[in-house]
Amino acid sequence: MQAQMLAPAAVLVLWSLIMLVWTGATRFPAMAKLGANIKTAPPGGRGQNLDGVLPDSVQWKSHNHSHLMEQPTIFYPTVVIIALMGPNAGTIAIAWAYVGLRILHSLWQATVNTIPVRFTLFLLSTICLILLAIHAFELTALAKGVAA
Numbered sequence: 375m376q377a378q379m380l381a382p383a384a385v386l387v388l389w390s391l392i393m394l395v396w397t398g399a400t401r402f403p404a405m406a407k408l409g410a411n412i413k414t415a416p417p418g419g420r421g422q423n424l425d426g427v428l429p430d431s432v433q434w435k436s437h438n439h440s441h442l443m444e445q446p447t448i449f450y451p452t453v454v455i456i457a458l459m460g461p462n463a464g465t466i467a468i469a470w471a472y473v474g475l476r477i478l479h480s481l482w483q484a485t486v487n488t489i490p491v492r493f494t495l496f497l498l499s500t501i502c503l504i505l506l507a508i509h510a511f512e513l514t515a516l517a518k519g520v521a522a
Contacts, residue, residue: 379461382469383453386446389477393439396484397421404432431487438483445503446476452506459513468502468509475499 401421405412405428421436449472456465479495482488 375461375466376457378466379453379457379469382466382473383450386442386449386473386476389473389480390439390442390446393435393442393480393484397435397439400432400435401428404428431485434487435484438480441483442476442480445500448507449503452503452510455510456506456513459510459517465506465509468505472499472502472506475502 401424402412405424408427410427424436425433449469453469456469475495475498479492479499482492482495
């Protein structure tokens with residue numbers, strides 16, 4: 375069951391890399407269209423500097439990739455804790471729900487990006503993460519005899 379608990383994390387890692395490739399695949403052509411060249415970019419430039427320069431729809435992919443480097447960093451160790459302590463079918467389902475919601479969030483943000491839907495997907499995924507974190511805490515507290 376440990377591998378089943380770790381599988382959602384592996385999928386989210388792969389999805390994050392897909393978003394990275396999608397970012398480059400849309401950003402570099404948009405930069406070329408504006409006549410920008412990465413070889414002549416000023417020192418210290420960052421992707422954020424392209425906000426307001428490149429079309430918003432191009433930047434949405436990058437924004438989402440950044441988001442995948444934020445909250446999921448809590449998801450990964452939580453999944454590992456649960457995998458080590460003994461997952462159950464419920465926690466595995468919640469982990470998959472988190473990943474599915476994050477992928478839907480990515481697709482929405484990268485293409486349509488209306489805030490109400492995006493926020494709802496984020497909120498639902500956050501609820502999944504909270505449930506996983508509480509379960510991870512319970513497992514570790516029980517193992518130490520802290521909780522009944």
